[in-house]
Amino acid sequence: MTNTEVTRTATRSPEATTITRAEAEALLFLECRMLDELRYEEWLTLFTDDGLYWLPIVDGDPEDAPKLISILYDDAQRRSERVYRTLHTPVLDQAPRSRTVHMVTNVEVFATAAGPRILCNMLVSELRPGGPQQGGLNETRILPARCEYRLRQVDGEWRITLKKVLLLEADQPLYNLAFLI
Amino acid sequence: MEIRKTGLKLAKSKPKFVDLVRETEDTFDLHTEIKAAPEVFDAEMLKIFEEGWVFVAHESQVPAPGDYKTSTIGTQPIVVSRNEDGEIYVLLNRCRHRGTVVCRADTGHSNFFRCPYHGWTYANDGSLVGMAMAEGWPKDFDRSELGLKKAARVARYRGLIFASLAEEGPTLEEHLAPAKKYIDAWFDRSPLGSISVIPTAHKYPYPGNWKWQAENGYDGYHGNFVHESWQRVLELAGEAPVSDIRKFRRGGRAVGLKNGHGLLERPGGLNPAASWAGRMMVTHPEYAVALRENFDEEYIDYVSSRRNIFIFPNLYLFDTHLRVINPVTVDSTEVYLYVYGLDGVPEEMNEGRFRAHERFYGPTGFGAPDDVEIFVSNQTGGNARGVEWSIYSRGMHRETVNEEGEFEGHSTDEAPVRAFYREWKRCMA
Numbered sequence: 001m002t003n004t005e006v007t008r009t010a011t012r013s014p015e016a017t018t019i020t021r022a023e024a025e026a027l028l029f030l031e032c033r034m035l036d037e038l039r040y041e042e043w044l045t046l047f048t049d050d051g052l053y054w055l056p057i058v059d060g061d062p063e064d065a066p067k068l069i070s071i072l073y074d075d076a077q078r079r080s081e082r083v084y085r086t087l088h089t090p091v092l093d094q095a096p097r098s099r100t101v102h103m104v105t106n107v108e109v110f111a112t113a114a115g116p117r118i119l120c121n122m123l124v125s126e127l128r129p130g131g132p133q134q135g136g137l138n139e140t141r142i143l144p145a146r147c148e149y150r151l152r153q154v155d156g157e158w159r160i161t162l163k164k165v166l167l168l169e170a171d172q173p174l175y176n177l178a179f180l181i
Numbered sequence: 182m183e184i185r186k187t188g189l190k191l192a193k194s195k196p197k198f199v200d201l202v203r204e205t206e207d208t209f210d211l212h213t214e215i216k217a218a219p220e221v222f223d224a225e226m227l228k229i230f231e232e233g234w235v236f237v238a239h240e241s242q243v244p245a246p247g248d249y250k251t252s253t254i255g256t257q258p259i260v261v262s263r264n265e266d267g268e269i270y271v272l273l274n275r276c277r278h279r280g281t282v283v284c285r286a287d288t289g290h291s292n293f294f295r296c297p298y299h300g301w302t303y304a305n306d307g308s309l310v311g312m313a314m315a316e317g318w319p320k321d322f323d324r325s326e327l328g329l330k331k332a333a334r335v336a337r338y339r340g341l342i343f344a345s346l347a348e349e350g351p352t353l354e355e356h357l358a359p360a361k362k363y364i365d366a367w368f369d370r371s372p373l374g375s376i377s378v379i380p381t382a383h384k385y386p387y388p389g390n391w392k393w394q395a396e397n398g399y400d401g402y403h404g405n406f407v408h409e410s411w412q413r414v415l416e417l418a419g420e421a422p423v424s425d426i427r428k429f430r431r432g433g434r435a436v437g438l439k440n441g442h443g444l445l446e447r448p449g450g451l452n453p454a455a456s457w458a459g460r461m462m463v464t465h466p467e468y469a470v471a472l473r474e475n476f477d478e479e480y481i482d483y484v485s486s487r488r489n490i491f492i493f494p495n496l497y498l499f500d501t502h503l504r505v506i507n508p509v510t511v512d513s514t515e516v517y518l519y520v521y522g523l524d525g526v527p528e529e530m531n532e533g534r535f536r537a538h539e540r541f542y543g544p545t546g547f548g549a550p551d552d553v554e555i556f557v558s559n560q561t562g563g564n565a566r567g568v569e570w571s572i573y574s575r576g577m578h579r580e581t582v583n584e585e586g587e588f589e590g591h592s593t594d595e596a597p598v599r600a601f602y603r604e605w606k607r608c609m610a
């Protein structure tokens with residue numbers, strides 16, 4: 001099966017209120033691969049319209065984020081701007097582009113009234129290749145994070161209402177993170 | 182992260198520091214070594230950061246007695262501490278016994294600082310109040326001189342706290358005087374004339390000299406190139422076509438002030454299409470009412486200009502944040518962006534500012550990482566030492582000097598950065 005033939009996590013039934021760990025992993029692994037293969041526009045469709053992609057500086061609830069500054073706090077419009085900017089405009093901060101390898105582990109699924117809540121750990125390895133013309137490059141960075149996902153069913157498919165990535169280094173000085181984590 | 186270095190160092194030719202800035206009537210050049218030689222960096226820490234006034238914190242970061250915030254003056258670790266009496270102390274973060282750092286947290290609240298090594302205890306004003314197992318010292322051992330060493334001078338202006346490690350020198354008042362009216366207008370965007378720094382900050386390191394950041398915050402020349410992708414995002418979002426943004430960016434002026442300060446100023450006006458303040462006065466009528474209670478229309482118009490104000494040597498006042506430049510080594514820098522709320526404005530207005538900040542700044546912003554990329558490329562380009570000089574003379578032929586001694590240039594000219602290096606040269610002589 002080629003990469004593009006892999007489809008979304010099948011849901012058990014339209015009225016399912018939660019998912020199994022295997023189903024959660026399938027969704028997370030698919031997302032990892034979309035990001036590593038730079039399929040950013042497809043990645044946008046994993047979210048609900050009111051979904052939030054959030055990298056806090058300090059741990060907390062998404063409800064508290066508006067009064068603070070986050071590393072990243074993207075609603076649907078910001079997400080699509082981000083993807084457009086990265087893929088279709090002359091960005092310096094992604095020239096050369098980051099190569100990433102996303103890994104997800106420690107997946108736990110909790111059923112809540114609002115839908116499944118997934119906790120997991122993530123490790124993103126990132127490299128921007130470069131030689132003597134490009135200072136600060138050619139060094140693999142390791143970005144560990146604790147993540148939370150919340151899902152909701154839309155037209156029989158599970159979509160992301162929250163992707164929260166709490167980087168180990170969240171409150172430390174952070175160099176270029178102009179790729180999707 | 183390290184920039185490749187060549188073996189050629191300042192020691193080889195031994196020019197004096199002041200010779201690294203070369204100015205004639207119509208040329209202004211900087212020598213590569215000004216941002217590459219460790220000797221220059223060491224001298225800057227002494228002559229610029231330790232002999233002059235340096236921004237250390239804003240009052241809202243240490244609001245209550247017992248609050249503290251650690252920071253640096255140049256590369257020296259310090260604690261900014263608010264004492265019981267409400268006074269603010271700036272203390273060298275070094276135990277007087279064997280020299281251990283006494284306060285390691287970023288910020289916090291404590292009734293005293295206790296050294297982790299042998300437990301000497303200092304009050305919030307730095308005085309030594311306890312020595313563990315005191316019988317090891319003679320009864321008449323004089324503790325009164327063994328408090329945490331205080332910065333020689335601490336002064337505040339509109340909540341901005343500055344410190345100087347030098348007993349002598351200009352007062353803060355004198356240091357800030359050339360920029361005062363701009364600082365005032367910047368604060369007066371708040372109907373209460375004040376700001377509150379929020380607890381989360383953006384921080385970014387880069388492998389390059391601290392002066393790349395100092396030079397860039399009021400550089401109006403790079404926007405159409407470095408930030409083309411940002412302009413395209415604004416166009417996508419339907420906010421403004423790229424051609425309009427570019428027209429707007431030609432307006433305003435870049436100003437070099439005395440004492441090394443400078444600013445980039447974009448025209449304001451109460452036209453909602455052109456200015457943030459103008460837009461806010463329409464969308465939040467209570468903001469317009471509050472401003473009009475304090476000021477006349479002419480001053481409100483003045484306040485509405487957008488200004489990036491640089492206060493020599495380590496502070497920028499930006500529309501959403503205080504930007505503090507922390508030199509680490511000659512080719513390593515950390516920049517902290519302390520986002521603040523304007524006091525006395527509707528909450529949604531500040532939240533709108535926070536979202537606008539996240540959109541452009543920080544490590545995932547649509548603009549700031551592009552700037553950082555340039556700082557690193559600049560530092561790397563410096564390795565091509567076959568070229569010794571860089572050119573900073575843009576607009577010298579068309580700038581004017583007004584009665585206040587301000588060098589006024591076109592918004593894309595290099596007037597402010599020349600003011601920076603004239604002061605740099607004065608300090609380094």
Ligand code: FES
Pocket residue numbers: 276277278279280281296297298299300301
């Ligand atoms: S070094 Fe601080 S008590 Fe000994």
Ligand SMILES: [Fe+2]
Pocket residue numbers: 403404407408548552
């Ligand atoms: Fe910029």
